[in-house]
Amino acid sequence: MYSYRELASKFNGYFAQHMPFPAQPAGLYDPCSQFLADGGKRIRPVLCLMGNELFGELTTDAWHAASAVELFHNFTLIHDDIMDRAPLRRGRPTVHAAHGLTAGILCGDVMNIHAYMELAKIGRSLPAILDIFNRTAAEVCEGQQLDMDFELRNDVSMQEYINMIALKTSVLLACSLQIGALTGGSVGDNASRLYAFGKNMGIAFQLKDDYLDAFGDPEATGKQNGGDIKANKKTFLLIKALENAPDHQKADIMRLATGDSEQKVTEMLDVFQATGAAKACLDTI
Amino acid sequence: MYSYRELASKFNGYFAQHMPFPAQPAGLYDPCSQFLADGGKRIRPVLCLMGNELFGELTTDAWHAASAVELFHNFTLIHDDIMDRAPLRRGRPTVHAAHGLTAGILCGDVMNIHAYMELAKIGRSLPAILDIFNRTAAEVCEGQQLDMDFELRNDVSMQEYINMIALKTSVLLACSLQIGALTGGSVGDNASRLYAFGKNMGIAFQLKDDYLDAFGDPEATGKQNGGDIKANKKTFLLIKALENAPDHQKADIMRLATGDSEQKVTEMLDVFQATGAAKACLDTI
Numbered sequence: 159m160y161s162y163r164e165l166a167s168k169f170n171g172y173f174a175q176h177m178p179f180p181a182q183p184a185g186l187y188d189p190c191s192q193f194l195a196d197g198g199k200r201i202r203p204v205l206c207l208m209g210n211e212l213f214g215e216l217t218t219d220a221w222h223a224a225s226a227v228e229l230f231h232n233f234t235l236i237h238d239d240i241m242d243r244a245p246l247r248r249g250r251p252t253v254h255a256a257h258g259l260t261a262g263i264l265c266g267d268v269m270n271i272h273a274y275m276e277l278a279k280i281g282r283s284l285p286a287i288l289d290i291f292n293r294t295a296a297e298v299c300e301g302q303q304l305d306m307d308f309e310l311r312n313d314v315s316m317q318e319y320i321n322m323i324a325l326k327t328s329v330l331l332a333c334s335l336q337i338g339a340l341t342g343g344s345v346g347d348n349a350s351r352l353y354a355f356g357k358n359m360g361i362a363f364q365l366k367d368d369y370l371d372a373f374g375d376p377e378a379t380g381k382q383n384g385g386d387i388k389a390n391k392k393t394f395l396l397i398k399a400l401e402n403a404p405d406h407q408k409a410d411i412m413r414l415a416t417g418d419s420e421q422k423v424t425e426m427l428d429v430f431q432a433t434g435a436a437k438a439c440l441d442t443i
Numbered sequence: 444m445y446s447y448r449e450l451a452s453k454f455n456g457y458f459a460q461h462m463p464f465p466a467q468p469a470g471l472y473d474p475c476s477q478f479l480a481d482g483g484k485r486i487r488p489v490l491c492l493m494g495n496e497l498f499g500e501l502t503t504d505a506w507h508a509a510s511a512v513e514l515f516h517n518f519t520l521i522h523d524d525i526m527d528r529a530p531l532r533r534g535r536p537t538v539h540a541a542h543g544l545t546a547g548i549l550c551g552d553v554m555n556i557h558a559y560m561e562l563a564k565i566g567r568s569l570p571a572i573l574d575i576f577n578r579t580a581a582e583v584c585e586g587q588q589l590d591m592d593f594e595l596r597n598d599v600s601m602q603e604y605i606n607m608i609a610l611k612t613s614v615l616l617a618c619s620l621q622i623g624a625l626t627g628g629s630v631g632d633n634a635s636r637l638y639a640f641g642k643n644m645g646i647a648f649q650l651k652d653d654y655l656d657a658f659g660d661p662e663a664t665g666k667q668n669g670g671d672i673k674a675n676k677k678t679f680l681l682i683k684a685l686e687n688a689p690d691h692q693k694a695d696i697m698r699l700a701t702g703d704s705e706q707k708v709t710e711m712l713d714v715f716q717a718t719g720a721a722k723a724c725l726d727t728i
Contacts, residue, residue, distance in 0.1 A: 186588035237552060241545045260526045260591055263548060267522060267555070268584040271577060274559060278573040288563040288573075292556060299553040303471040306545055 159211045165204045170197075172221055173228065179272070189257050189265045190272075194232055196248045202227040202334040209338020209352055219341035222279040223287065227334045229273035230291075234298055236266040241306065270295075283340045290340075290353075294333035301326030312412060314392050316401060320361060328360025362443045368393040369439045372427060384423035390416055394442070396426075398435035444496045450489045455482075457506055458513065464557070474538050474550045475557075479517055481533045487512040487619040494623020494637055504626035507564040508572065512619045514558035515576075519583055521551040526591065555580075568625045575625075575638075579618035586611030597697060599677050601686060605646060613645025647728045653678040654724045657712060669708035675701055679727070681711075683720035 160168065177194060179187035203224035210220035238244075239252040240262045246252065254262030280287055304322040308314045336353040344352075370379050371386045372395055386393050396415055400408055411429055414422060430436045445453065462479060464472035488509035495505035523529075524537040525547045531537065539547030565572055589607040593599045621638040629637075655664050656671045657680055671678050681700055688696055696714055699707060715721045 180585075183585055183588040183592060185592055186585060237548050240548060263522050263525060263551075264584055264588055264591075266548075267551075268581055270552070270555065271580045271584065274573070275577045275581070278570060278577055285563060285569065288559070292560045292563055295556045296553055296560070299549055299556065300465075300468055300471060303468040303549055306549075307468060307470055 160207075162204055162208075165207045166200045169200050169203045169207065169224060169228075173203075173225060176221075177225065177229075185257075185261065186264055186268060189253050189261055190269055193236060193253055193265070194229075194269075196250055198232075198248065200228065202231050202330060205331055205334040205356065206338035206341075209335040209340075209344075209349075210342035212352070213339060213342035213344045213348070217282075217341050217343075219280045219282055220338055222276045223337045223341050224334075226273045226276035226291065227330065227337070229269050229276060230295060230298075231330060233266045233269040233273065234302070236262055236269065238302060240266075241302070280341065282343070287337045287340055290333055290337055294329045297325045297329045301329075308392055312416070314397060316394070316397050319392060319394065319397050323364040324357060324361055327364050328357045331360040331363070332356030365394050365439055365443045368395055369436070369443070372430060373436060384427070387415075387423050387426045394439050395430045395435045398438050399429050399433040402433040402435060402438070403429075445492075447489055447493075450492045451485045454485050454488045454492065454509055454513075458488075458510060461506075462510065462514075470542075470546065471549055471553060474542050474546055475554055478521060478538055478550070479514075479554075481535055483517075483533065485513065487516050487615060490616055490619040490641065491623035491626075494620040494625075494629075494634075495627035497637070498624060498627035498629045498633070502567075502626050502628075504565045504567055505623055507561045508622045508626050509619075511558045511561035511576065512615065512622070514554050514561060515580060515583075516615060518551045518554040518558065519587070521547055521554065523587060525551075526587070565626065567628070572622045572625055575618055575622055579614045582610045582614045586614075593677050597701070599682060601679070601682050604677065604679065604682050608649040609642060609646055612649050613642045616645040616648070617641030650679050650724055650728045653680055654721070654728070657715060658721060669712070672700070672708050672711045679724050680715045680720045683723050684714050684718040687718040687720060687723070688714075 173194070177191075179190050181187065206224040206227055207216060207220055210216055210223075235247065236253045239247055240254045240259065244252050245255045250256075252262070253265050257265075277284075277288060277291060301322055301324070304318070305326055308318070308322060332353040333356070335356040336349045339349040339352050368386065371381075371393070372383060374383065376382055386395075396411075400411055403411055414425055414429070419425070458479070462476075464475050466472065491509040491512055492501060492505055495501055495508075520532065521538045524532055525539045525544065529537050530540045535541075537547070538550050542550075562569075562573060562576060586607055586609070589603070590611055593603070593607060617638040618641070620641040621634045624634040624637050653671065656666075656678070657668060659668065661667055671680075681696075685693055685696055699710055699714070704710070
């Protein structure tokens, strides 16, 4: 079995060789190629390949499945960037920022279709893999919708939050492992157990992301602490702090969280510690 | 075999019964349900069902395929309306106009995924049907990109125009017939011949649309003549008029076409007749 680093490197090689979009229309396919070449950590395709390797030698089907989940993931990033009005991704202009709204919408659409083109090349267990992929894809859209909905609400419960991050982030990680396992010849309920493992890992991954945004070492994370706090984002830490705080402090915390004060980050970090939210986050991970 | 009207009515019944999106998140699925319920002529699903009926009794697979092409078509309408900044569709506000850009993008995305959910239910010839559908879906995106590109160009050739309308409109009609035939048990090259027939019919359909926009009976079409002329759209008529006109008149025609004069519509209609573009359009249809 290969290490994460080896699989990511192998996948990048495979992807660069097998993922040439057609040359024309260039306005559609050039931004797609550029966006994919800009990289990312390739977590999902690597999980897919690892899922295969748990049950046998890497199969051709696994490479198609890995390409499909990576294409789907990048499609969602391109559309999410439009919805989030994000100017940058991986240090470069987002598709819509560089090429306009039309290109952003259409490049995402065609990248999603190319994900299905990869899936269609799978031989073994195609109907089962297609079902898992479709359900997951719809759930990712639902997670994005909930994330948008939650921006307008101040009463998001912990259960709602965990459900949202599970849909938005974890189910695609879980799906990657599961369909990878199926391409490797997994039988019985092994593949669905891997799905459950991947989903929980994905939730932990997102919570760690919440934690590091607040308390990470800036040297290691490469960004200043408190980005989520400044952006008024509902995270595990804020929701747990509100849950744990005595009633008479809840309004103060919410005022601080939605306000724009100079000391907001420092004060919120204190709140996260004092209410036990920081510890609860680590415990939950 | 059923008539068009009967199949459209049967499809509406089937679709209303089998197409309940999940209830939640309502912000995602309610606009989808509303948009689909607003109707349309159901041309693509009817072609799909007719394709089946040429080879045998209507199959369960045909209903899934018909639902898939209708869902895909509606997904493209929702996204095209964003790109075209269209406020109305079928006499009602477009999804993005009524619910915002985020809803427009996300509803389209999830509707496309639901198209694939329907495809995944197909038993017979699934891999072949998936291949045809995927290639068609990518071509529809390419056609939309070319349509956008052509808005910025004044040198679009007839060949380029026909290719664009074929991709944007015809290939999905052709695909509907072909995959319908496959669900009905078509063997040999019958299904691909139906594809070719559907593609040519689709091109004729679009050219008739161009013609009726200029010369149709307003009583019958329900709209004033010259909508395309007012919107400076490149149509068969304009491209052919420029092709046919003597060199010294081409600049005048282009000036008229891209201008904004009071008599623009009347004068352009005269040009379409005088240059033989109107007759050429009917001949080509």
